[in-house]
Structures are given as structure tokens and as C-alpha cells.
Amino acid sequence: MTTTPIRGLGHPVKRKEDPRFIRGKGTYVDDIKLPGMLYLDIVRSPYAHARIKRIDASKALAMPGVVDVITGAELEKAGLAWMPTLMSDRQMVLPTDRVVYYAQEVAAVVATDRYTAADAVLAVEVEYEPLTPVLDPFKALEPGAPLVRPDREQKTNHIWHWEAGDKEKTDRIFQEAQVVVSQDLYIPRIHVCSIETCGCVVNYDRATDKLTIWMTSQAPHAHRTVFSLVSGIPEHKIRIISPDIGGGFGGKVPVYPGYVIATYAALKLGKPIKWIEDRSENLQADTFARDYHIHAELAATRDGKIRAMRVHTVADHGAFDAAANPSKFPAGLFSVCTGSYDMEAAHVAVDGVYTNKPPGGVAYRCSFRVTEAVHTIERMVDILADELGMDPAEIRFKNFIRPEQFPYKSPTGWEYDSGNYPATLQKALDAIGYQELRREQAERRARGELMGIGISTFTEIVGAGPSHTFDILGIKMFDSAEIRVHPTGSAIVRIGVQTQGQGHETTFAQIVAEELGLPVENIIVEHGDTDTAPYGLGTYASRSTPTAGAATAVAARKIREKARLIAAHLLEVSPDDLEWRDYAFRVKGAPDRFKTMQEIAFAAYTNFPQGLEGGLEAVCYYDPPNLTFPFGAYVCVVDIDRGTGQVKVREFLAVDDCGTIINPMIVEGQIHGGLTMGLAPALFEEIVYDENGTMLTGTFMDYLLPTAMETPHWKTDKTVTPSPHHPLGAKGVGESPTIGAPPAIVNAVVDALSHLGVRHIDIPITPAKVYQILLEKGVAE
Amino acid sequence: MIPGPFSYRRAASIEEAIALLQQYGGEAKVLSGGQSLIPMMKFRLAEPAVIVDINRVPGLDAIEERNGILAIGGLVREVALERSPLIRQRYPIIADTAEVIADPLVRNLATIGGNLAHGDPANDHPATMLALRAEVVARGPGGERTIPIDDFFVDTFTTALGPDEILTEIRVPAPPPRSGGAYVKFERKVGDYAVAAAAVFLVLDEAGKIAGAGIGLTNVYYKPLRAAEAENALLGQVPSGELFRAAAELAAKAADPTTDLRGPAEYKRAVARTMTFRALEAALSRAQAAS
Amino acid sequence: MERVPIQLTVNGQPYQAEVEPRMLLVHFIRDVLNLTGTHIGCDTTSCGACTVLWDGRPVKSCTVFAVQADGGEIQTVEGLERDGQLHPVQEGFWEEHGLQCGFCTPGMIMTAVALLQENPDPSEEEIRKAIAGNLCRCTGYVNIVKAIQYAARKMRETAPATAGIAGGE
Known part of the structure; x- marks a missing residue:
């Protein structure tokens, strides 16, 4: 019997992927170098809206080392000037007649090295006729507004209208409500800014007729299918490899024009092509997140019981609807905006609008618009508390969905799997010393100091998703795992999801270790290569653990069932006489008679029973019965500098409940990172355009990622409420903190100013914004 | 992002550097720390035909007191200023300034000469050198000349340096008894330029009244700004919160910032006031401690 | 050219x-x-x-x-690795989960190596200041600080006894 510890679920196993990263031996896409490789660089539009009158590449083509210049006209001949988006819209690869946003791809140059390519970009002459851009989605909806997309049949900037909930019932409750509060909230455009930008290396091998694309992809299989559909190349002739990825956060879900142009160039020129974005290109042209203009209302009783919620949102999608939401959910899962609170009815309506801005509405470490939903409800609850003179904690306790109400059917149709909201909030309040903080706040207020305490008790919705409801371009959102146990008792696991830092190579090995009783060291996890990994929809929206994690557990259990037959054969007992206990099949009543998985694995190849197939492997395509609903209670304490308007996060405690924890060290790390990506849009990050549609925040000089100096020392804690329908009880965690943190921070800042009559501040809460409020309220220093 | 092509000339001496600048006229740019120049070249905002690298020129990296002045060589890196015991003990305002410039990695290369010669009103040393009433030493084909700091900053990104001149040294008067200075900066995050920042240098007389005052402001004017009226208002006065508030108000009035992503002009003016007030308080406590 | x-x-x-x-x-x-x-x-x-x-x-x-x-x-x-032995900073990043996607990690590690050469016992504040020129999008910095503290401890423990004396007056 092995003495090596198994270290399955719940162990803080050090990450298996780290030895290569700490040595600088990771392989990111820009690290890939092929013989004869050429470099592609992109000419981009200086206008947000313009007609292209002429593109003259002659000077560029005359430069030594320049191999080719590719334009939309050429791609059009190949039928590739447009490509489908994941939202069934279409998007320009390269324009044939007009550009529709600033920094849009206009032409591509191919050269023998990246320096020459950069020079050649500047030598391509493009003549534009500027057109009036439309940047404000409300103005875009006005009659006579410039048309962003004349290529469409519908001559309007309105993309779609989407609703959820019971409008009639909601309106009725609002009519009779004792108290109604309403608020406009703008959740601005932000960008994920993974430290690695996007890029690809494309190699077409004429001898084997095979196209291999190393690509910064969070969803290599889905991308392979899209590439096949767009190009007509049979899917088995395309191999997409997602190598080590330097952060994804949603920004590497879409298919970008650069990938398509590079692929076209590789096929045309017969040489490997590398395309790597600059940071400025990444920040200016890749798909953005948020940009939601929300009007929200709550109806309540005078004693603070929420009865109904009504929300209307105008969603700015830029020039193409290139989000990556499930087909039936053009506004993602925004309708989860009733949050952690039990109410009678809700109605949510969203209108998608085109503007002359880069496309998208992809995530920023958030599962399908849940950040927007949570921000709305968590702000509205505080606004209601303020209206009624209630404490923000008290109003939450009063309205929480109670533990005994789970599974809970929400008024917009979701079935929350499990939760214990009061316990989690109570734990957070006790840990941070809420009452003491309130006392301190009162004392400071008396001295004229501005201190605030903010609470957020969010509910996440992740793990898309059940095939009856969730698909992307028709592909159902299951996910997959394939496990092979080798004769000597080690194993390889291949999964349909892809890590960008989440630690799948470790956590998925732990799942298999737990289920099969094999030491975690002896299990290797592979992913990201479409030629070897089973088909999956990719990693985003905190779906890896809920979907592929479940698939891994189920596949392992299939192996275990076969192992039971082999163990019975080896022990010469009936399979029914065996039980799986302490990581071995043991004879019931005689636990000293057992076979370990290692022994069984050897037998699976050397001594298996007659009538049974040899080998020990299994595949699972897991179709989750429901989504999972992680939740948490966050408390934030801020101090405001009256002389500058600066908000300082003094303390932040996050109590998360993500169900069963596979690796507590990794979960905590995910929470730290997620909180920082919640802090960032709350206080720092925003994409700003001028009146011409030129982006003013196109570099890290102006788009402000927090450093270690702006980031507080996060404190974390947990409760554990397993998911009843997930095989492991796990729920997913990567995005919870990004969703939960912003309202906690905003609620704290507003709380610091609430005695002055302040009820809401839109993010990012910049010092200038706060100072203006201090001035208006007469408390600026 | 790739810089445009250029010819590279490494100067082994200050004379050679000046000769190269003469030879190439306005085509050449001096490379010292490169932490502003190279990013500008990557964005092709600067496309010099020739780069004259002065980093190997000997004798420009000293920090020393001599004949009643502090002399800082033009090639002194920010990190050296941050860590110099002489600077920390005798000129803490310069250490204050150095340690809030950009970030620590940039400060390992960025030089004080470059910070001043760039002529950027958003840079931090100019305000401090205004407060300290420093002098800039420039070497050119005609030899060496000394430029009072008030004459040095001509316009945005323009200084009194000629195209064939190199900033070789900054001279700061040694601190008199009962003096102290401080630089206080408000930035949105580490690595950002100041929303506004203030450098204050105060000298007290034996009775504790203000006998000398220097106030420089960062990033609130088209060039580094001396708040002369505020300085005058302090002279001969007994330091007090009220006096400092009035002086800070005068400094803010002198500011003429532009609206940008850091905030509206009026906001920056208010921050300039806050920074001035806080720098006055910090300078006073250092001056009193030096008594 | x-x-x-x-x-x-x-x-x-x-x-x-x-x-x-x-x-x-x-x-x-x-x-x-x-x-x-x-x-x-x-x-x-x-x-x-x-x-x-x-x-x-x-x-x-x-x-x-x-x-x-x-x-x-x-x-x-x-x-950084010497004779198959990880540098204490590399080890610290692994032990304390100081990395996720790994992209900022080499730069972060090099900054930390230089910091510990000059300051063998930095406080959290000193570490945060020193790494303020290195952006990380994944970790929220908490574990990076811990990783550097781990390395500092390890280097102090294994440093030759004379290293302590060299810092004296």
C-alpha cells in the first residue's frame, strides 16, 4: 500500500504549475518562435467614425523586410472581411469602406521582424473622411442619430430588447407600495488588462494540410469551431493550442480580428505568422466590459421589507455585439439582480445599443453581467436603508432569503441552490467588530472626520450551464473531462476548460486524487490543446469547477465503478461486498481486506476479469442540472481625506461561501485577486473617450491599475454551504470578490458622507469626484 | 511599441558629448536615464536622428557639499538621492521629492538632470529646486554657465538649455540654521504624475519668525511654478495655521492648472492649496526640529 | 542600417x-x-x-x-537557480502562492531579489513600496508580500553568520 498522502479535497497543495513559472520557463504565446516566422502588425484608425477613401501601401511595401500588406478589400475577395461574433452579430475583420471605432483595425502589415513591421505600419497611408460619431447610447437611440451599422437590415442603433420577470405584478406592487426609492447608476466601461496582451502564432503545414494556432484563448474548442465555420477548413485540420496564458479575466474569450488576419496571412504566405498586441492596442481596441446605464427602483414597506424591484438598463455594446453571453441571454445573467433578498416580484428590461466604440460587453472577471446586477441591488438596498433610517446590516437581515427557503425560486426565474446568508453576514460583522466601528464613526463624525463602513452581501450565479437553457452559438455549455489511469497507478486528466492562472493543473488533480485515492503528485492535468483535450466551452464566468470540475469527479467515479469490478475479481468477492472507504475498496465487515487504486490499475492491464474490457479510463461530458450560487458578506471601512477627496480603504474583510473547497490556498488567492479587481473599478479604472470618440485612457499612464501601494491588505474568512447538486458540492469562486467588492466600497464611501445627504456616487469614485461633493456639502478642507 | 531608428553615439567625456551635440545640431537628443525619453520614442513622439548617451561621462554622479552649497551631478539617479545619508539628513525635501517620482524601478535609472532638463511641469524636482532657490550648471561649447532656477524653466518642455548644452550640476544653497523643507505630492496612484504637489522651504529667525520662504508647485501651471506671493506673505510672520492657510490660498491662486483626467482645473487648484498647506506644516516642523 | x-x-x-x-x-x-x-x-x-x-x-x-x-x-x-536549487525568492513565491498566471512573476521576483539584497528584513510597507513598479493583475499582492517575507526569513536563516555583523556600526 502506498504511504504517499493522497491530498485530495481541502488540502492547500502547492501548485503544480508553479515550478515552470518561477523559473521563467512558462510558454506564453510570444515565447513561441518558429523557423521562418514573420511578424504581423496592425494599422489602426485614428477616427471613431470615418469613411475610408483610400489605402496606399506602396511605401510600406517598398521597405526592405516588408512582405505583405493586407487590407479589407483583399479579405473581402476571400470572404473574410467579416466574421461572426459569439452573439450572432457580425464584426469587421478589416474594413472595406468605413471604420466604426477608434483604434479599429484598418490594414495589416507582414514583415520579417517586429521592428520592421512597426515601421511599416507608419508607412501605410490611409485617407479618411471623418463622419460624426455617436458615443452616447441614449443619443444613439434618438431619431436621426448617425447610423453605426448601415450594413444591417434594421436601420437603427437599437440591437435588442430583453426582459425578465413579471412586469404586471411588479408594476402593481409599485403602485401600492408604502415606500419607493429609485436611482440612476452608471457602471462605466472598463478593461480587463491581463498583464499579457492578446496574440497568436499561426503555422500552416502544407505537407499535412494542418493549421496550428497558438492563441491567447480562454475557449480553444469554441474558437476552433468558429475558425472552421468561418474559413471552411475542416475542424480536424485545425489545432488550437492555448499555451500558458498571462491572465484572461474574459478578455481572451472573444475572437479578435488579429487572429483571423494572422491566420489568413499564414495560409496565404505559407510562413508562420506571429501577431502580438501592444498594450495600447489591447486597451484601445479589445472588447471592454460593463458600460451599463441602469435605472433601478425598489418598492418596500415602511418597516423595511423589500417587496419588488424594477430595473431598466441601456447597454452600450459599441459597434458590434461581440459579447460572449449565452445565446438566450443577451444581457447575460443580469436578471439575478434581486440578489440575496426575498421579494414578491421583479421586472428587468435591457436594451442593447450600438455606438462608435470598440465592441463587446465581455466580462471583467465576472460571470455575464452579474457585477452590474449585484452593484445595482447592493446599492439600492443601502439607498432604501438610508430612506428609512435603518442600519444597512439590519435591512439586510430583514430581507435575506432564509436558509430554509432553499432551493429558492427567484422572481426572475432562477433557482438558487443553497445558501445561509444571515450566518455569513453575522460572521463578517462579528469578525470586523461592526458595532465598535459604528461607535468610532460617530466619534469621528463629531470631530469632523469622514469615515464610512460599507456592507455587501452578494449572491453570485455561476457554472453555465444546463444545456436546456445555455448555449453559445448553439453549442451547449456542458464541459468535459477525460481520465486515464496508467498501469502503475498514475493518471492523466484532460479537461475542456483552460487555466489562465486559476491553478487547474493542481485543483483538478486534487479532485481525481480524492475520487480515486491516488496521490496528487501522480496525476497530471492537460488542457488547452484541441487535438488532445475533450471538447469544452472554456474557462470564464467561474464555470470551470462547477462544470469541468463536476465532469472530472463524475469521470473518476465511472473509473471507480469499473475498479470495483476489478477489485472484486482480485479479492474474489462479489462487487456488492465491497465498499469504497479510506481511498480503497474494502470488503464489508473485513476492512483489512482491500485493494488500492494502484493495485487495481495494474490489474486493469494485467489481470482483469473475463468479460470486462482492459484499461482504466473514462470520459464525462457533464451537463449541470442547475447553476451554482456562491455568496458572501463583505465589510469595508474607508477614510476620506477632506483636503484631496482621496478615499483610503482602511480595512476590508471578505467572508466568502463557495461551497466545498478543493484547495483553500488557491481559493484564498483567487479571492485576493478578485477583490483587487473589485477595488480597481470602484476607485481607479475607467475608459474615457473625448467628444470625437478618441480614447483618452489608452495606456497604463491613464488607465490606472492598482499597485501594491493602493491595494489594502485583504482579510478573508469563509463559511461552507455545499451545492446540493454539484458532485463535490463546489460552487466556483474566481469572480465572487470582483462582484462583491465594488458595492462594499461604494457603500462605505456613501456611508461616510450619508449624514451630509449623499445617497449615491457612481464608480470610479475618484478623488476629484469626492472633493466636488465635499465642496458642495461645505466640508472640503 | 518600437522606437524609430537612430544613430547611437556614446560620449566618453563631457567635451565629446558637447561636440556631438554641436555636430548634429537639433537632430540629436541627450540620453541620460531615458525613463521619459525612451517611452516617448516608443510612441514616436520623439524621433531623434542621433542619441548621445552621456551615461558613461565621468564626474556627473556626485552628491557633495562644498563651499556652502550642495552640488548634485546631473547624472545622479533618483535612487541615489533617496538613499544618500547626506540628502536624508541635511536636505530631506530632496529625498521627499525623489521617493515619489514614478516608481522604484524607474528611479533606479532616472536622473535628476533629466527630470529638470525635460522641462515637464509635471516632473517633481523643478518645484523643489524652485523652493530651494537652486542654480543649474550648464556646459556648452562656450564653456560653463550658471542659470538661476527661476530663469531655467522657459515653457512647457522648454528650458534655458541650448541645443548643444548639457545640464551637469544642480547647486542648492546649504541649509541655514533653523531651516527645513518638505515636498508633499498627491497622486492618484504610484507612478502617476501629481494631481498637484508643493515644495516648501522655510527659514526661521531666532525668534521663530519666518525669515525665508520658498514655495514651488508641480503640475498646476504651464511650467514649474514659484508661488511668489505666498512666499512674500510668510516673510516676517510668526508661523500659524491661519498664516499657512492664507499662504496656501495665495499659492492656489497663482496656479493655473488645466482640466484633464486627474480632475477639473478648480479641483487641482484646491489640491495645490492642500498640498501647500501640508508642505508648510511639514517644513515648519523640520525647521523647528533643526533649531 | x-x-x-x-x-x-x-x-x-x-x-x-x-x-x-x-x-x-x-x-x-x-x-x-x-x-x-x-x-x-x-x-x-x-x-x-x-x-x-x-x-x-x-x-x-x-x-x-x-x-x-x-x-x-x-x-x-x-x-536565479543555482545547482538545481531554487533561489529563496522563487521558493517563497511557490510556498506562499505568490503567483497565479505567472506573467508578472519573473519581474516581481527580480525586484524582490534586489530588495532583499539591500534590505534583508523588510517590513510589509517596505515590500509594498519596493514592488510598486510591478503590476500584478491576479494575486492582489497579499501573497506576493508573504512570498518575499518567506524568502527574507529563509535568507536570514541560511546567511553566513558574518552577514549580520556586516550591518553593524
Whole structure:
């Protein structure tokens, strides 16, 4: 019997992927170098809206080392000037007649090295006729507004209208409500800014007729299918490899024009092509997140019981609807905006609008618009508390969905799997010393100091998703795992999801270790290569653990069932006489008679029973019965500098409940990172355009990622409420903190100013914004 | 992002550097720390035909007191200023300034000469050198000349340096008894330029009244700004919160910032006031401690 | 096109090459020497993914021309391991989960190595100040601080006894 510890679920196993990263031996896409490789660089539009009158590449083509210049006209001949988006819209690869946003791809140059390519970009002459851009989605909806997309049949900037909930019932409750509060909230455009930008290396091998694309992809299989559909190349002739990825956060879900142009160039020129974005290109042209203009209302009783919620949102999608939401959910899962609170009815309506801005509405470490939903409800609850003179904690306790109400059917149709909201909030309040903080706040207020305490008790919705409801371009959102146990008792696991830092190579090995009783060291996890990994929809929206994690557990259990037959054969007992206990099949009543998985694995190849197939492997395509609903209670304490308007996060405690924890060290790390990506849009990050549609925040000089100096020392804690329908009880965690943190921070800042009559501040809460409020309220220093 | 092509000339001496600048006229740019120049070249905002690298020129990296002045060589890196015991003990305002410039990695290369010669009103040393009433030493084909700091900053990104001149040294008067200075900066995050920042240098007389005052402001004017009226208002006065508030108000009035992503002009003016007030308080406590 | 001969020692190994004057040190390290552990994350000297030690000082190699470093000594993340033994900072990042996607990690590690050479016992505040020129999007910095503290402890414990005396008056 092995003495090596198994270290399955719940162990803080050090990450298996780290030895290569700490040595600088990771392989990111820009690290890939092929013989004869050429470099592609992109000419981009200086206008947000313009007609292209002429593109003259002659000077560029005359430069030594320049191999080719590719334009939309050429791609059009190949039928590739447009490509489908994941939202069934279409998007320009390269324009044939007009550009529709600033920094849009206009032409591509191919050269023998990246320096020459950069020079050649500047030598391509493009003549534009500027057109009036439309940047404000409300103005875009006005009659006579410039048309962003004349290529469409519908001559309007309105993309779609989407609703959820019971409008009639909601309106009725609002009519009779004792108290109604309403608020406009703008959740601005932000960008994920993974430290690695996007890029690809494309190699077409004429001898084997095979196209291999190393690509910064969070969803290599889905991308392979899209590439096949767009190009007509049979899917088995395309191999997409997602190598080590330097952060994804949603920004590497879409298919970008650069990938398509590079692929076209590789096929045309017969040489490997590398395309790597600059940071400025990444920040200016890749798909953005948020940009939601929300009007929200709550109806309540005078004693603070929420009865109904009504929300209307105008969603700015830029020039193409290139989000990556499930087909039936053009506004993602925004309708989860009733949050952690039990109410009678809700109605949510969203209108998608085109503007002359880069496309998208992809995530920023958030599962399908849940950040927007949570921000709305968590702000509205505080606004209601303020209206009624209630404490923000008290109003939450009063309205929480109670533990005994789970599974809970929400008024917009979701079935929350499990939760214990009061316990989690109570734990957070006790840990941070809420009452003491309130006392301190009162004392400071008396001295004229501005201190605030903010609470957020969010509910996440992740793990898309059940095939009856969730698909992307028709592909159902299951996910997959394939496990092979080798004769000597080690194993390889291949999964349909892809890590960008989440630690799948470790956590998925732990799942298999737990289920099969094999030491975690002896299990290797592979992913990201479409030629070897089973088909999956990719990693985003905190779906890896809920979907592929479940698939891994189920596949392992299939192996275990076969192992039971082999163990019975080896022990010469009936399979029914065996039980799986302490990581071995043991004879019931005689636990000293057992076979370990290692022994069984050897037998699976050397001594298996007659009538049974040899080998020990299994595949699972897991179709989750429901989504999972992680939740948490966050408390934030801020101090405001009256002389500058600066908000300082003094303390932040996050109590998360993500169900069963596979690796507590990794979960905590995910929470730290997620909180920082919640802090960032709350206080720092925003994409700003001028009146011409030129982006003013196109570099890290102006788009402000927090450093270690702006980031507080996060404190974390947990409760554990397993998911009843997930095989492991796990729920997913990567995005919870990004969703939960912003309202906690905003609620704290507003709380610091609430005695002055302040009820809401839109993010990012910049010092200038706060100072203006201090001035208006007469408390600026 | 790739810089445009250029010819590279490494100067082994200050004379050679000046000769190269003469030879190439306005085509050449001096490379010292490169932490502003190279990013500008990557964005092709600067496309010099020739780069004259002065980093190997000997004798420009000293920090020393001599004949009643502090002399800082033009090639002194920010990190050296941050860590110099002489600077920390005798000129803490310069250490204050150095340690809030950009970030620590940039400060390992960025030089004080470059910070001043760039002529950027958003840079931090100019305000401090205004407060300290420093002098800039420039070497050119005609030899060496000394430029009072008030004459040095001509316009945005323009200084009194000629195209064939190199900033070789900054001279700061040694601190008199009962003096102290401080630089206080408000930035949105580490690595950002100041929303506004203030450098204050105060000298007290034996009775504790203000006998000398220097106030420089960062990033609130088209060039580094001396708040002369505020300085005058302090002279001969007994330091007090009220006096400092009035002086800070005068400094803010002198500011003429532009609206940008850091905030509206009026906001920056208010921050300039806050920074001035806080720098006055910090300078006073250092001056009193030096008594 | 002008090409300038340069001579560099990288991770203890001498190299000679002819480069275009405009070649950035980071591209020299990555594309000429094929040491791809040093990364590029921005255009504006902001992110620090390209941090290497140049004559012992951590600098952003995207903001240095390779010709400037002629005659100098460069150390990259690939040069930290000695005789199969991880550098304590590398070990700390692994032990304390100081990395996730790993992209900022080499730069962060090089900054930390330089910090600990100068300050063997930094406080959390000192560590945060020192790494403020290195952006991380994944970890929220808490575990990076812990990783550097781990390395500091380990280096103090294993340092020869004389190292303590050298710091005395």
C-alpha cells in the first residue's frame, strides 16, 4: 500500500504549475518562435467614425523586410472581411469602406521582424473622411442619430430588447407600495488588462494540410469551431493550442480580428505568422466590459421589507455585439439582480445599443453581467436603508432569503441552490467588530472626520450551464473531462476548460486524487490543446469547477465503478461486498481486506476479469442540472481625506461561501485577486473617450491599475454551504470578490458622507469626484 | 511599441558629448536615464536622428557639499538621492521629492538632470529646486554657465538649455540654521504624475519668525511654478495655521492648472492649496526640529 | 542600417552581438538570447513585467536600449537557480502562492531579489513600496508580500553568520 498522502479535497497543495513559472520557463504565446516566422502588425484608425477613401501601401511595401500588406478589400475577395461574433452579430475583420471605432483595425502589415513591421505600419497611408460619431447610447437611440451599422437590415442603433420577470405584478406592487426609492447608476466601461496582451502564432503545414494556432484563448474548442465555420477548413485540420496564458479575466474569450488576419496571412504566405498586441492596442481596441446605464427602483414597506424591484438598463455594446453571453441571454445573467433578498416580484428590461466604440460587453472577471446586477441591488438596498433610517446590516437581515427557503425560486426565474446568508453576514460583522466601528464613526463624525463602513452581501450565479437553457452559438455549455489511469497507478486528466492562472493543473488533480485515492503528485492535468483535450466551452464566468470540475469527479467515479469490478475479481468477492472507504475498496465487515487504486490499475492491464474490457479510463461530458450560487458578506471601512477627496480603504474583510473547497490556498488567492479587481473599478479604472470618440485612457499612464501601494491588505474568512447538486458540492469562486467588492466600497464611501445627504456616487469614485461633493456639502478642507 | 531608428553615439567625456551635440545640431537628443525619453520614442513622439548617451561621462554622479552649497551631478539617479545619508539628513525635501517620482524601478535609472532638463511641469524636482532657490550648471561649447532656477524653466518642455548644452550640476544653497523643507505630492496612484504637489522651504529667525520662504508647485501651471506671493506673505510672520492657510490660498491662486483626467482645473487648484498647506506644516516642523 | 557591436554578460554567460541601436534590452534578451522568462506587459514603463537586474539594480528592460547595457551584467529570472536549487525568492513565491498566471512573476521576483539584497528584513510597507513598479493583475499582492517575507526569513536563516555583523556600526 502506498504511504504517499493522497491530498485530495481541502488540502492547500502547492501548485503544480508553479515550478515552470518561477523559473521563467512558462510558454506564453510570444515565447513561441518558429523557423521562418514573420511578424504581423496592425494599422489602426485614428477616427471613431470615418469613411475610408483610400489605402496606399506602396511605401510600406517598398521597405526592405516588408512582405505583405493586407487590407479589407483583399479579405473581402476571400470572404473574410467579416466574421461572426459569439452573439450572432457580425464584426469587421478589416474594413472595406468605413471604420466604426477608434483604434479599429484598418490594414495589416507582414514583415520579417517586429521592428520592421512597426515601421511599416507608419508607412501605410490611409485617407479618411471623418463622419460624426455617436458615443452616447441614449443619443444613439434618438431619431436621426448617425447610423453605426448601415450594413444591417434594421436601420437603427437599437440591437435588442430583453426582459425578465413579471412586469404586471411588479408594476402593481409599485403602485401600492408604502415606500419607493429609485436611482440612476452608471457602471462605466472598463478593461480587463491581463498583464499579457492578446496574440497568436499561426503555422500552416502544407505537407499535412494542418493549421496550428497558438492563441491567447480562454475557449480553444469554441474558437476552433468558429475558425472552421468561418474559413471552411475542416475542424480536424485545425489545432488550437492555448499555451500558458498571462491572465484572461474574459478578455481572451472573444475572437479578435488579429487572429483571423494572422491566420489568413499564414495560409496565404505559407510562413508562420506571429501577431502580438501592444498594450495600447489591447486597451484601445479589445472588447471592454460593463458600460451599463441602469435605472433601478425598489418598492418596500415602511418597516423595511423589500417587496419588488424594477430595473431598466441601456447597454452600450459599441459597434458590434461581440459579447460572449449565452445565446438566450443577451444581457447575460443580469436578471439575478434581486440578489440575496426575498421579494414578491421583479421586472428587468435591457436594451442593447450600438455606438462608435470598440465592441463587446465581455466580462471583467465576472460571470455575464452579474457585477452590474449585484452593484445595482447592493446599492439600492443601502439607498432604501438610508430612506428609512435603518442600519444597512439590519435591512439586510430583514430581507435575506432564509436558509430554509432553499432551493429558492427567484422572481426572475432562477433557482438558487443553497445558501445561509444571515450566518455569513453575522460572521463578517462579528469578525470586523461592526458595532465598535459604528461607535468610532460617530466619534469621528463629531470631530469632523469622514469615515464610512460599507456592507455587501452578494449572491453570485455561476457554472453555465444546463444545456436546456445555455448555449453559445448553439453549442451547449456542458464541459468535459477525460481520465486515464496508467498501469502503475498514475493518471492523466484532460479537461475542456483552460487555466489562465486559476491553478487547474493542481485543483483538478486534487479532485481525481480524492475520487480515486491516488496521490496528487501522480496525476497530471492537460488542457488547452484541441487535438488532445475533450471538447469544452472554456474557462470564464467561474464555470470551470462547477462544470469541468463536476465532469472530472463524475469521470473518476465511472473509473471507480469499473475498479470495483476489478477489485472484486482480485479479492474474489462479489462487487456488492465491497465498499469504497479510506481511498480503497474494502470488503464489508473485513476492512483489512482491500485493494488500492494502484493495485487495481495494474490489474486493469494485467489481470482483469473475463468479460470486462482492459484499461482504466473514462470520459464525462457533464451537463449541470442547475447553476451554482456562491455568496458572501463583505465589510469595508474607508477614510476620506477632506483636503484631496482621496478615499483610503482602511480595512476590508471578505467572508466568502463557495461551497466545498478543493484547495483553500488557491481559493484564498483567487479571492485576493478578485477583490483587487473589485477595488480597481470602484476607485481607479475607467475608459474615457473625448467628444470625437478618441480614447483618452489608452495606456497604463491613464488607465490606472492598482499597485501594491493602493491595494489594502485583504482579510478573508469563509463559511461552507455545499451545492446540493454539484458532485463535490463546489460552487466556483474566481469572480465572487470582483462582484462583491465594488458595492462594499461604494457603500462605505456613501456611508461616510450619508449624514451630509449623499445617497449615491457612481464608480470610479475618484478623488476629484469626492472633493466636488465635499465642496458642495461645505466640508472640503 | 518600437522606437524609430537612430544613430547611437556614446560620449566618453563631457567635451565629446558637447561636440556631438554641436555636430548634429537639433537632430540629436541627450540620453541620460531615458525613463521619459525612451517611452516617448516608443510612441514616436520623439524621433531623434542621433542619441548621445552621456551615461558613461565621468564626474556627473556626485552628491557633495562644498563651499556652502550642495552640488548634485546631473547624472545622479533618483535612487541615489533617496538613499544618500547626506540628502536624508541635511536636505530631506530632496529625498521627499525623489521617493515619489514614478516608481522604484524607474528611479533606479532616472536622473535628476533629466527630470529638470525635460522641462515637464509635471516632473517633481523643478518645484523643489524652485523652493530651494537652486542654480543649474550648464556646459556648452562656450564653456560653463550658471542659470538661476527661476530663469531655467522657459515653457512647457522648454528650458534655458541650448541645443548643444548639457545640464551637469544642480547647486542648492546649504541649509541655514533653523531651516527645513518638505515636498508633499498627491497622486492618484504610484507612478502617476501629481494631481498637484508643493515644495516648501522655510527659514526661521531666532525668534521663530519666518525669515525665508520658498514655495514651488508641480503640475498646476504651464511650467514649474514659484508661488511668489505666498512666499512674500510668510516673510516676517510668526508661523500659524491661519498664516499657512492664507499662504496656501495665495499659492492656489497663482496656479493655473488645466482640466484633464486627474480632475477639473478648480479641483487641482484646491489640491495645490492642500498640498501647500501640508508642505508648510511639514517644513515648519523640520525647521523647528533643526533649531 | 547602423549596427553596433555589444558585449554583455547575462546570467554569468558572456554574449557578443551586433544590434540596431534602437533594439530594446528586453527584445535583446527575449528575441536574440531566447531567454523568454522576461516578459512585456505595457508600452509605458508602467508594469515591470520586463524587470531584470542590470549591474545589480532592478530596471525595466523595455526602457533601456541594449547598446546602453554594453559591457554590463544582466541577470534574468533564468539565472536565479543555482545547482538545481531554487533561489529563496522563487521558493517563497511557490510556498506562499505568490503567483497565479505567472506573467508578472519573473519581474516581481527580480525586484524582490534586489530588495532583499539591500534590505534583508523588510517590513510589509517596505515590500509594498519596493514592488510598486510591478503590476500584478491576479494575486492582489497579499501573497506576493508573504512570498518575499518567506524568502527574507529563509535568507536570514541560511546567511553566513558574518552577514549580520556586516550591518553593524
